Amino acid sequence: MAGETAAGRTGDVGSPASDDAAESALSLAAIRAQFPLLSRTIHGRPLVYLDNAATTQKPAAVLHAVDAYYRESNANVHRGLHFLSEAASAAYEGAREEVCRFLNARSAAEIVFTRGTTEAVNLVAQSWGRRHLGPGDAVLLSTFEHHSNLVPWQMICEECGAALRVIPLTGEGELDLEAVPRLLDGSVRLVAVAHVSNALGALLPVREVVALAHERNIPVLVDGAQAVPHLQVDVQDLGCDFYAFSGHTVDGPTGIGVLYGRGERLEAMPPWQGGGEMIRSVRFEGSTYAAPPHRFEAGTPNIGGAVGLAAALRFLGGLPHAAMARHEQGLLNQAARRLAAIPGVSLIGGTAPRIGALSFVLDGVHPHDLGTFLDQEGVAIRAGHHCAQPLLHSLGLTATARASVAVYNTAAEITALTEGVERARRFFAG
Ligand code: PMP
Numbered sequence: 255m256a257g258e259t260a261a262g263r264t265g266d267v268g269s270p271a272s273d274d275a276a277e278s279a280l281s282l283a284a285i286r287a288q289f290p291l292l293s294r295t296i297h298g299r300p301l302v303y304l305d306n307a308a309t310t311q312k313p314a315a316v317l318h319a320v321d322a323y324y325r326e327s328n329a330n331v332h333r334g335l336h337f338l339s340e341a342a343s344a345a346y347e348g349a350r351e352e353v354c355r356f357l358n359a360r361s362a363a364e365i366v367f368t369r370g371t372t373e374a375v376n377l378v379a380q381s382w383g384r385r386h387l388g389p390g391d392a393v394l395l396s397t398f399e400h401h402s403n404l405v406p407w408q409m410i411c412e413e414c415g416a417a418l419r420v421i422p423l424t425g426e427g428e429l430d431l432e433a434v435p436r437l438l439d440g441s442v443r444l445v446a447v448a449h450v451s452n453a454l455g456a457l458l459p460v461r462e463v464v465a466l467a468h469e470r471n472i473p474v475l476v477d478g479a480q481a482v483p484h485l486q487v488d489v490q491d492l493g494c495d496f497y498a499f500s501g502h503t504v505d506g507p508t509g510i511g512v513l514y515g516r517g518e519r520l521e522a523m524p525p526w527q528g529g530g531e532m533i534r535s536v537r538f539e540g541s542t543y544a545a546p547p548h549r550f551e552a553g554t555p556n557i558g559g560a561v562g563l564a565a566a567l568r569f570l571g572g573l574p575h576a577a578m579a580r581h582e583q584g585l586l587n588q589a590a591r592r593l594a595a596i597p598g599v600s601l602i603g604g605t606a607p608r609i610g611a612l613s614f615v616l617d618g619v620h621p622h623d624l625g626t627f628l629d630q631e632g633v634a635i636r637a638g639h640h641c642a643q644p645l646l647h648s649l650g651l652t653a654t655a656r657a658s659v660a661v662y663n664t665a666a667e668i669t670a671l672t673e674g675v676e677r678a679r680r681f682f683a684g
Pocket of ligand 1 (some may be wrong): 448
């Protein structure tokens with residue numbers, strides 16, 4: 255697992271952290287002050303925002319970058335010869351360079367801007383999948399997948415006559431990694447797995463999966479939507495062929511995301527959407543296409559979103575990563591310890607390290623009712639199937655409550671959560 259998490263590198267995933275020490279090492283008050291929305295009240299209570307896996311709040315640096323772009327540099331990219339178009343193009347391509355550095359990709363040409371993780375996976379399914387999948391072929395997923403890394407594969411497999419194959423859970427609810435070599439038989443053309451499960455926060459051993467797949471010359475796509483906000487992701491170190499993430503779970507704007515694709519892979523892929531920006535030349539008789547990444551970015555892109563994403567990555571990159579990982583781990587450990595001590599609460603998930611999120615259920619109380627009760631106290635969590643219905647079904651559940659943290663959360667907020675759950679237990683029991 256080395257190289258996947260800063261906490262992993264220092265060997266302390268899962269160990270209890272000193273909340274006070276981690277919070278002061280981070281200057282938590284100063285970090286919180288940079289997120290304007292955190293200071294608002296909800297139902298007359300201070301907001302306790304623990305729904306970060308759904309989307310994070312945005313720091314002033316991101317709000318300012320987007321605002322400044324539209325106020326000072328707005329124009330369309332690439333085609334214009336005038337000053338503002340060049341400024342907008344430089345901002346957009348500069349954002350691509352920022353993402354390239356953030357993921358440690360070899361070249362900015364390996365970074366395709368998309369609307370988010372969902373569109374990134376659809377791009378690979380439609381472009382790579384249509385060219386490489388046929389009857390008798392299979393795509394291997396894990397039971398942990400978000401619908402975004404499942405339904406696009408179902409759709410393309412159906413169209414091409416290929417099949418889905420799934421890494422199952424063990425009886426203990428762990429991903430059955432021992433099954434992977436057997437599942438990777440001659441029919442598997444691609445492996446597509448989450449780096450971190452959004453529903454459970456479980457970390458998947460992506461490097462091991464990549465190694466097993468690559469021994470058999472099978473490419474691997476990693477859904478990093480829940481990993482990038484918490485881990486230092488290095489796509490060269492992971493060795494994956496594709497890596498997808500969304501801007502909005504990493505302090506950036508909605509509507510912008512990234513597909514990293516290894517250069518040789520993107521070069522060999524056909525476009526998936528046609529239009530402006532993605533062509534080299536167009537005649538009625540036929541068209542030729544631009545090189546990657548522009549081949550995959552038809553139409554006017556989300557320039558302001560890319561600028562905001564770059565600001566978010568700079569903001570995140572400016573935080574001391576080891577202290578941040580220790581702090582987030584400390585919050586999850588605190589939540590797990592205190593929730594587990596509440597009668598009737600069960601934590602969901604096996605022994606895999608938890609990254610960013612924690613799922614639980616309270617006996618006799620539907621997670622939606624628990625979520626609504628906590629909302630009245632100003633505590634925002636998520637309740638439901640978390641777009642991972644097959645996973646919940648495999649666990650014999652239809653819904654869980656999920657608390658998910660970001661660097662700006664505090665030990666006091668975790669206490670607000672756990673005391674709220676305790677009050678909910680008494681309320682619904684009584
Ligand atoms: N994969 C995972 C693991 C997710 O948590 C999410 C949702 N944030 C997605 C994919 C889809 O992301 P988006 O809705 O931003 O495209």
